[in-house]
Amino acid sequence: MTLLVPRAHTVAVLLDDALVTLNRAVGVLRRRNVPVEGLALHPSGAAGLSRLTFVLKADAVTADRVAQQFQKMTGVRSVMVHGGEDITSEAKQ
Amino acid sequence: MAEILTGAEILCRTLVEGGVEVIFGYPGGAIMPFYHALPDHPRLRHVLVRHEQAAAHAADGYARASGRVGVCVATSGPGATNLVTGLAAAHMDSSPVVAITGQVSRAMIGRDAFQETDIIGITLPITKQNYLVQDVTELADVVRDALAVAIEGRPGPVLIDVPKDVQNQKAEWKQSQPPRIPRARARDQSPGSIDDGIRRAARLIAGADRPLLMVGHGVILAQAYAEVRALAEKTGIPVVTTLLGISAFPEGHPLHLGMPGMHGEVHVNRAIQHADVIIGIGLRFDDRVTGNTASFARQARVVHIDLDRAEIGKNVPVDVGIVGDAREITRRLLAAVEPRRCERWLEHIHGFTRPPAASPHGLSPEAILSAICEASEARCTIVSDVGQHQMWVAKLYPYRRPNTHITSGGLGAMGFAVPAAMGVHLARPDDTVWAISGDGGFQMNMAEIATMVQERLSVKMAVFNNGYLGMVRQWQQFFHGKRYSCTPIWSPDYLKLAEAYGIPGYRVTDPSELTDAVGEANAAPGPAVVEFMIEEEANVYPMIPPGGSLSEPIEAEPAPAPAAG
Numbered sequence: 137m138t139l140l141v142p143r144a145h146t147v148a149v150l151l152d153d154a155l156v157t158l159n160r161a162v163g164v165l166r167r168r169n170v171p172v173e174g175l176a177l178h179p180s181g182a183a184g185l186s187r188l189t190f191v192l193k194a195d196a197v198t199a200d201r202v203a204q205q206f207q208k209m210t211g212v213r214s215v216m217v218h219g220g221e222d223i224t225s226e227a228k229q
Numbered sequence: 230m231a232e233i234l235t236g237a238e239i240l241c242r243t244l245v246e247g248g249v250e251v252i253f254g255y256p257g258g259a260i261m262p263f264y265h266a267l268p269d270h271p272r273l274r275h276v277l278v279r280h281e282q283a284a285a286h287a288a289d290g291y292a293r294a295s296g297r298v299g300v301c302v303a304t305s306g307p308g309a310t311n312l313v314t315g316l317a318a319a320h321m322d323s324s325p326v327v328a329i330t331g332q333v334s335r336a337m338i339g340r341d342a343f344q345e346t347d348i349i350g351i352t353l354p355i356t357k358q359n360y361l362v363q364d365v366t367e368l369a370d371v372v373r374d375a376l377a378v379a380i381e382g383r384p385g386p387v388l389i390d391v392p393k394d395v396q397n398q399k400a401e402w403k404q405s406q407p408p409r410i411p412r413a414r415a416r417d418q419s420p421g422s423i424d425d426g427i428r429r430a431a432r433l434i435a436g437a438d439r440p441l442l443m444v445g446h447g448v449i450l451a452q453a454y455a456e457v458r459a460l461a462e463k464t465g466i467p468v469v470t471t472l473l474g475i476s477a478f479p480e481g482h483p484l485h486l487g488m489p490g491m492h493g494e495v496h497v498n499r500a501i502q503h504a505d506v507i508i509g510i511g512l513r514f515d516d517r518v519t520g521n522t523a524s525f526a527r528q529a530r531v532v533h534i535d536l537d538r539a540e541i542g543k544n545v546p547v548d549v550g551i552v553g554d555a556r557e558i559t560r561r562l563l564a565a566v567e568p569r570r571c572e573r574w575l576e577h578i579h580g581f582t583r584p585p586a587a588s589p590h591g592l593s594p595e596a597i598l599s600a601i602c603e604a605s606e607a608r609c610t611i612v613s614d615v616g617q618h619q620m621w622v623a624k625l626y627p628y629r630r631p632n633t634h635i636t637s638g639g640l641g642a643m644g645f646a647v648p649a650a651m652g653v654h655l656a657r658p659d660d661t662v663w664a665i666s667g668d669g670g671f672q673m674n675m676a677e678i679a680t681m682v683q684e685r686l687s688v689k690m691a692v693f694n695n696g697y698l699g700m701v702r703q704w705q706q707f708f709h710g711k712r713y714s715c716t717p718i719w720s721p722d723y724l725k726l727a728e729a730y731g732i733p734g735y736r737v738t739d740p741s742e743l744t745d746a747v748g749e750a751n752a753a754p755g756p757a758v759v760e761f762m763i764e765e766e767a768n769v770y771p772m773i774p775p776g777g778s779l780s781e782p783i784e785a786e787p788a789p790a791p792a793a794g
Contacts, residue, residue: 156361160353167354197542204539210358210378 144173145199145219149188149206150180157211161188164205170194185213236365237262237396240329241270243372246405249300250274251291251655253284257304258344259331262396276651276684279676281308283648285315286637286674289324289386290612290652293635296452298379299324299652304331306344309390310351314642316386317355321639322473323450325384327375328352332361334394348390357385365398383537384450418538418552426551427558430508430532431565433549437506439574440466441529443489443518446473446638447511447536453556454478454631457510460563465570467578469497471512473638476628486578490518491773492620496581498771498779501526503577508532508562511555514544515639516776524778534558583771583784592740594621594693597761600743601663601691602627604751609661610635610653614646614670617699620769622665644673650688651681661689661751668694668720678730681756689750692760694720695767703768707787723760730756738762 151157158177165172175190192199196219203215234242240263244252253276256264267275278284281303288299299319303312309330319326333342349361358378360371368391375387418426434440448457454477461468461484468478469489478485487497498520501507507529512518514533519525522545530548533541534555541550551558598621601609607629613622613636628634635653637645650664671692681688693699702716727734733753735746737760750757771782 156349156353156359159350163353201539201543204541204543208383208537208539 143195143219145192145194145196145217147190147192147199147203147206148216148218150185150213150215151188151209152211152213153179153184153186154211157209158186158188160209160211161206164209165190165202168202168205170202232402233399234402235262235266235396236362236368236391236398236400237266238269239365239368239400239402240372240391240396241266241273242402243369244300245270245272247298247373247376249298249376251276251652252300252302253278253287253291253652254302255281255284255304255308257308257331259305259333259393260302260308260329260391260396261331262393263302263329263331263391274655276655276680276686278648278680280674281311282314282644283651283674283677283680285312285326285328286318286642286645286648287652288326288328289315289319289322290635290649291656292319292324292326292384292652293322293649294610294632294653295656297325297656298376299326300329301326302329304344305333305348305393306346308344309346309348313351313355314640314644316352316388318637318640318642318645319386320355320357322637323384323446324386325379326386327379328386328388330388330390331396332390332392335363335392336394338392348388352388355386356388359388359390361390362392362395365395365400368395368400369403423551423553423558426532426549427561427565429549430551430562431567433506433530433532434464434466434508434566435569439504439577440464440506440508440571441500441504442466442468443471443501443507443509443512444468444474444477445471445510445512447534447555448474448477448559449511449632451511451536451555451557452631453510453559456556456559456563458482460559460566463563463568464566465572465575466508467500467571467575469493469500471515471518471638472623472636474512475623476631476634480626480628484575488623489779490515491520491775492624492769492771493773493779494624495583495771495782495784496578498773498782499581500578501529502780504529506530506532508534510534510559511536513540516544519545520773520777520779524780534562592737592743592761592763594618594763594767595625596740596743597691597693597737597747597763598622598626600747601751603744604747605661605663609633609663610657612636612646612650612653612662612664614664614666615641615643615700616667616670617695617703617767617769618665618667618693620700621693643670646670647674647688647690648677650690651677651684651686654686654688662687663689663691665691665693667699668692668696669698669718672718672720675726678726678732678756678758682730682732685755687754688756690756690758692723692758693763694723694760695763695765696720697765699767700769702766703772706766706768707772707783708774723758727758733757735759736762
């Protein structure tokens, strides 16, 4: 018997280093009922920007849907989704 | 010489500079400096509501009717929290609203001060953006930014929280600076992939046997009426309009089928279920439209055109997603499609049509709505509340002019119609505005009659009185074994209520009274109330049970079943 286990996807969000932006970003995970396994915030290396990284136990379609919700947030600069060999990257203007 | 102004003064000036003309609000401790400065700016007309919820709904109604930003103002604490329902409604229905709230002084923030509440935290999930202004030097840019964010792209509400001491703080006034706060914007789809999407959509349309256009609120927001109509007429594709898409396509047009979804007509939902290509423009495939998504339009390949990339594929799988303005994309799609007809498909759909459901006894919603349409000579905007009457209005009112149907679709906020209609009236002073509510929703915000009287707002209020919270009662009848728990609702004497407010009031119990009562109310110079005594246990048919398939409507009262758990 084969068990279908959704592959983990890692989403990395580059966002403004402001508490309200961080709050809004984490709120999206709660509001959209995203199955998050781990979450970390690090300085990005660029002044005024942080990197929020989280792991989703979800398929690629769900991971992309989550990425799109971040993509449209004010204060989010870029969103990257890593899932095994597939890496898709979305930059913002 | 540099002008030094208070934050409150800067707030007023930036609003004037941003083209704001009407503010719906309610003063209080933490917003008093703003109210002190306000009389010096006669261009800002302030409408004093009776509850802040009404201010938010009125700003929303103003925004939807005018296509401009609606502004509401409240004090900190309870003033701010009372705005929440209105902001959530604006957020769900993509309406550009800017809310300005007073906050306790900066030194008091975080100390549970009197009337302190974390309105930024509370409104995070129901605003497009929000700001706590930490210093007066940021204020003008924040207001300019907020007015722009609210309306650009997919519109939505924005909140600005201004501590009282920041309103009193002084700074140099700099006029009309371009917004300084850099905004990260979602990258548009690449031009190449839009071209490709349009080509693929045109190919799908050319090869389809049973194509269908589904039109939503995005068509109204983008004012893409002519483009959508031209696309339908060039291709002969039948059109369905969602609840918020109603009036985007003329009712009565030979290609217009009606509203889909939970209370959509049988032939409309059958058309969706039989379609082989669906072109969705500016809608989000909400669950009230799709029913159970697993059984939604299983034969159809879906083209989805939406301004918000996150909507594409969110609720239903999409074959071709095109991100962009409904007007621009539809115009390009129109140029790309070959003329065709869909006569056999239309005949097929008309074959699904059911004979009209038997009208409820006595005063029918059809008769009431046609009396309103006649009295206003079809030159009116209808603002509906939430519940059974909302569905009757959506299904039966013959909309001819675009954007003349305004309702709380996504949030479904009872109490919306009366205050939102005040905003609609101020946006369209030359139109007649009818706020249509049930007896439940009307009682939620009927205190706003006082606002209408004081501010001379000519809103006609229709109350569909069946003595029940009718839609909930209908669900109880269908799904809870007719156990009418807490849905019978008492009403005051609305004629005496009207008299107490000094406005004309009418009660219609018999169809023979309709024309006179509605005509007089419509012609009265100010606000008026008309109560319609409708059948107590009338139902809205057909109905797709929540979570059910569009293929399995309830078309008559179901046999009694045991109460659901």
